[in-house]
Amino acid sequence: MYVEKDTQPSTMLLEVLRNWRWLSQSQWLSREELVDIQGEKLRAIVSHAYHRTAFYKRLYGVTCPEIRSSGDVKKLPILFKEELRKVPLEDRAAAGTDLRKCVRKTTSGTTGTPITILEDPKSAAYLEGLHLRRLWSYGVRPWHRIFRIVAGPAEKVLTQNIADIAGFWGRIRTSRLARLSSADDIRDHLRVFIEKRASVLIAPPSYFRALHDVCESMEARIDLKVAVTWGELLDLKTRRMISDFFGAEVYDGYGCTEVAPIGGLAWECPTHTAYHINIDSVLLEFLKDGEDVASGESGEVVATSLFRWATPIIRYYLGDKATPIDDECPCGRGLPLLRNIEGRVVDSVKRPSGEYISPYTIMFTLQDIQGLRQFKIIQRSDYSIEVQLGIDGDIDKVLREVDEKCRELFSGLSYDIRVRDTIEHDTGRKFKLVESYVS
Ligand SMILES: [Zn+2]
Known part of the structure; x- marks a missing residue:
């Protein structure tokens, strides 16, 4: 069983590899084994949140809620963004968190209410492991050049890069994965993609559409191996365009910054059957009138991160609707399936x-x-x-x-x-x- 340990920037590389190794194995465990792991991790994070943060202590009352299995999550109150936003960061941050080693992340204000979380090196290393597991299953290997489009102005992209605090791992990572700001001129990006021979591009669907238009107007072409989309609904037309025009295999993902960004919640199976929920790393609930929906029925998503230690996020209402399905996936992964991510209720x-x-x-x-x-x-x-x-x-x-x-x-x-x-x-x-x- 995976054991959480403290992470120093100098040991980031080891930590990422350890997480990746564990995650690569856990995806093939049976559903029951995964649910057990999820329960154990939930117990750990709830106890951590209760004993280390002023906010959860106040929220849960005089005793720490008893968590025996992942089903016990129902004992906890659901948190709404507006409510969480009013709580000062000091009250949400776990005691003992070294702020100098954390990256502050604020979710984009255009998609809802802005809220800040802290990404500590341990959570960052875990997220890297999650992304690696996913990219590896899509056939991405260390010799492929990966580009990721990050929302916001260029200076924010630089300061929010976990590589800045991650020593040797940061250097390895930056040599393979470059981040570009969505605020840049896309024609500059195109030049970089051609020059550096980009083979993997991680970006929202609208970015791919804009890139396509720029390629057409400049009579340029780039061939991608893999396109990973996130952040917006991926329509069939855009999916076809990416695969026809860029020659890429397209995989969509479902994530949210506070809980697990860029496909950290669920990611499209390499077989394209549906999305796999990372139940070894997050706990997703699909609710209708407060009750779990049946398989094939659409419900409102409530998410718990099982690896955010600096600012725990437990039973957080995302405002999206999605449909869980009980089917087994032909790929053999034990991670359960999700289909029809319908987007935000507010949109x-x-x-x-x-x-x-x-x-x-x-x-x-x-x-x-x-x-x-x-x-x-x-x-x-x-x-x-x-x-x-x-x-x-x-x-x-x-x-x-x-x-x-x-x-x-x-x-x-x-x-x-x-x-x-x-x-x-x-x-x-x-x-x-x-x-x-x-x-
Ligand atoms: Zn699958």
């Missing part, structure tokens, strides 16, 4: 009745229309909808089809359709398929 189209239409539903309804290059939905505060379209083919035909689908999709809501040359999105932010201004 959905709302009806006055309180019901909503998820970005996932919209994406799957519209994405197969021939000649429709891109689309975006904006809902105004009076519930009316503007459907923005980028069209490549026969405009009249596309408009007719979109109108037909929208009538069904948005029945009862008024909508208008507008054709745009380009659909605007700020490169420093995530592309949102749906922007709703209904409060």
